[in-house]
Amino acid sequence: MTTQILKVHGSGNTFYLIEGTDDLQYNWFELGAWLCDKQRFDGADGLLVVLPSEKTDAKMRVINADGSEASMCGNGLRCVARYVLNKLQVDEALIETMKADLHVSRAGSLATDVDAFSVEIAPVSFDLQTLPMVYNGQQTLIDEIVPAFSNELRFSALSIPNPHLIALVTQESIDDPTQQQELATMLNQENDFTPDGVNVSYVLPLSQHEIFVRTFERGVGFTNACGTAMTASSLVASKLHVVNSELITVYNPGGFVRCHVEQHGLETKLALIGNATFTSEFILNHTDETYELQRTKVTEEQVLYDAMIHDVYKNLSIEW
Numbered sequence: 001m002t003t004q005i006l007k008v009h010g011s012g013n014t015f016y017l018i019e020g021t022d023d024l025q026y027n028w029f030e031l032g033a034w035l036c037d038k039q040r041f042d043g044a045d046g047l048l049v050v051l052p053s054e055k056t057d058a059k060m061r062v063i064n065a066d067g068s069e070a071s072m073c074g075n076g077l078r079c080v081a082r083y084v085l086n087k088l089q090v091d092e093a094l095i096e097t098m099k100a101d102l103h104v105s106r107a108g109s110l111a112t113d114v115d116a117f118s119v120e121i122a123p124v125s126f127d128l129q130t131l132p133m134v135y136n137g138q139q140t141l142i143d144e145i146v147p148a149f150s151n152e153l154r155f156s157a158l159s160i161p162n163p164h165l166i167a168l169v170t171q172e173s174i175d176d177p178t179q180q181q182e183l184a185t186m187l188n189q190e191n192d193f194t195p196d197g198v199n200v201s202y203v204l205p206l207s208q209h210e211i212f213v214r215t216f217e218r219g220v221g222f223t224n225a226c227g228t229a230m231t232a233s234s235l236v237a238s239k240l241h242v243v244n245s246e247l248i249t250v251y252n253p254g255g256f257v258r259c260h261v262e263q264h265g266l267e268t269k270l271a272l273i274g275n276a277t278f279t280s281e282f283i284l285n286h287t288d289e290t291y292e293l294q295r296t297k298v299t300e301e302q303v304l305y306d307a308m309i310h311d312v313y314k315n316l317s318i319e320w
């Protein structure tokens with residue numbers, strides 16, 4: 001079987017993107033782990049599978065680098081949005097994901113020649129059962145010290161819908177990633193708190209409308225960016241009044257995105273806006289025994305993306 005696939009990224013969060021015919025066409029878990037192996041063309045953080053949907057314009061499945069399946073992927077959904085919008089030649093669409101059908105659209109450009117895409121992020125819940133997470137018999141964990149995690153940092157937990165643990169930190173915790181790495185490693189092995197693991201983000205407030213986020217992703221490790229984590233971090237920063245704008249710029253080790261956070265009473269509306277860069281094309285050959293990957297094209301898009309990031313970052317006085 002021969003299939004064309006793309007290498008793509010959202011804010012440096014890297015994926016292979018494949019359009020499939022149905023859920024059984026490949027063993028997606030095995031293929032995801034094989035493609036993401038860092039020994040092969042630098043690997044990737046995940047595999048995005050675009051499939052036909054019976055009720056929306058397309059369906060997205062997300063496979064982490066370790067072969068586990070995630071319910072959502074914010075940076076990945078922007079890349080899938082671009083793929084589907086271009087294929088259907090429309091400006092907006094509805095994409096089925098594991099837990100919700102999500103609205104996606106074109107959103108102008110981030111810079112000359114770097115188009116932006118906006119994706120809805122939902123459903124959102126602070127109920128610990130939805131992560132799932134168990135702590136002290138509590139129903140929620142919002143801005144609290146959990147001694148087993150740290151004696152100094154305050155954590156909040158939410159699902160949107162994949163599970164996130166968020167701490168607002170100072171520059172010191174960004175400079176030295178050891179504590180974040182140790183905590184995330186513990187919470188993604190067998191442990192008493194997060195039976196399915198959790199994505200762990202450390203958030204550095206920069207201004208009333210800007211934050212920096214570094215995420216250790218479940219099933220992957222540290223990534224350049226995690227879209228749902230940046231959206232969850234924006235929501236937490238907004239709830240804790242660390243930011244006071246509905247549009248938050250979120251810097252990350254791979255670039256930046258914008259998160260739109262609207263709260264009306266109990267209703268929360270979230271959107272993630274950023275790039276969807278297609279860097280190269282490949283042919284995947286699959287026999288009963290093996291996979292084989294051949295790169296057929298490298299696009300110009302990474303050069304334009306790098307130039308934009310260079311321009312944005314040269315005016316920032318923070319370091320990571």
Ligand SMILES: N[C@@H](CCC[C@H](N)C(=O)O)C(=O)O
Binds near residue numbers: 062064075162163229
């Ligand atoms: N990188 C993604 C999230 C991918 C899934 C995550 N690792 C999980 O297992 O929950 C994003 O951009 O949201």
